[in-house]
Amino acid sequence: MRQYFIQKFYYGDIPEEKSGGSNYEVKADESTWPLWEIFIRSKQGLDHKHVGSLHAADAQMAIENARDVYTRRMEGVSIWAVESKYIIASNPDEAGELYEPAMDKVYRHPTFYDLPDEVKHM
């Protein structure tokens, strides 16, 4: 496998080996709060949309944290929180087979049909 060594020191990308370092011991948190996916309805009549994720000990805290993190500027009127482990996602490696059935059905789109210009509003 080819190896890349990226040494360009961009803003926000200071290499770790340049660090001053210290002997500070960090105790691992034994009780890591679970991750939640947050969905926000921006106004009545629209869908809830995924906005990101956050950690919270329980559902109520997830909603309250979501309010503080994702709706500080009135971005939402409703919040859904789902613990991330319950999200089932399709596998991108199988995208070809999964979506294949729709690929050859252009007649499902209105643009497939050539109609004379006289036909209006259709």
Place this chain on the structure above:
Amino acid sequence: MIQHFEEIFQQKIDKEIKIEPKDWMPDAYRKTNLRQISQHAHSEIVGMLPEGNWITRAPSLKRKAILLAKVQDEAGHGLYLYSAAETLGMSRDEMISDLHSGKAKYSSIFNYPTITWADMGAIGWLVDGAAILNQVMLTRTSYGPYSRALVRICKEESFHQRQGFEILLVLSRGTEEQKAMCQDAINRWWWPSLMMFGPKDSESTNSDQSMKWKIKRKTNDELRQNFVDMIAEQVKILGMHLPDDDLLWNETTKHYDFGAINWEEFWQVVKGNGPCNKQRLEARRKAHEDGQWVREAASAYAEKKRAMEKIKAA
């Protein structure tokens, strides 16, 4: 086989298709993004400290409320970025540990002290101004979660720069002392702000993989030049000047020429020898340690509620 994957990966990048967490990606792409996004997150969190210093001392209730909102935004930005970094397979705890042990870096600019109220203005105008240029570029970065976090951040960040400039504008129209304070803050923050964009392009010898992978789309020097051109004009409105005798409009390049940056200072601060490195890390560790019982109590409470629900259901 891997080479084949890498070709497909690069083709996606070339076609401007974003990379999402479950997609195949080269190890180095994952690592570079992880390092960059987590450092960006740490910068937002540590960046709260120099400003937090002034929340209780802001000159009016209005300024307090604004500063509080701004610092709260930085906390939010840190959270968006930690979430984006977590999608690459590192836990939040590990990232925080790396920050606290000194292994992970954050932007060096936050290792400078905020000694007067005018510093709040200079940080908003110069530091946030520099960060915004970088972040606007990063909204088009190739990694989907990072890009989306940056879009959200940029939307919120524009108020930060404007409020900073306004603080300086008010000072620049004030008493002689206020004017002097304004100029002093600009003098102290100008050079560290230029360093925020990182070392000169010519000092990097390797092929530029980050550009090829479209993690970055502009070089350090390009962004820095954009920044100088923007600030050199804005400073005129304040009636102040930038502390650089070599700063001069260049009619041929249509850009401002500017003086040499003290890179020795930059590396000293990165290595931990800046004015506030120790203080910043200690503040972070203390906050984390003092919050330990709160995190534990919340977990215990959640556990107890779950147990109660089970009994009720039974």
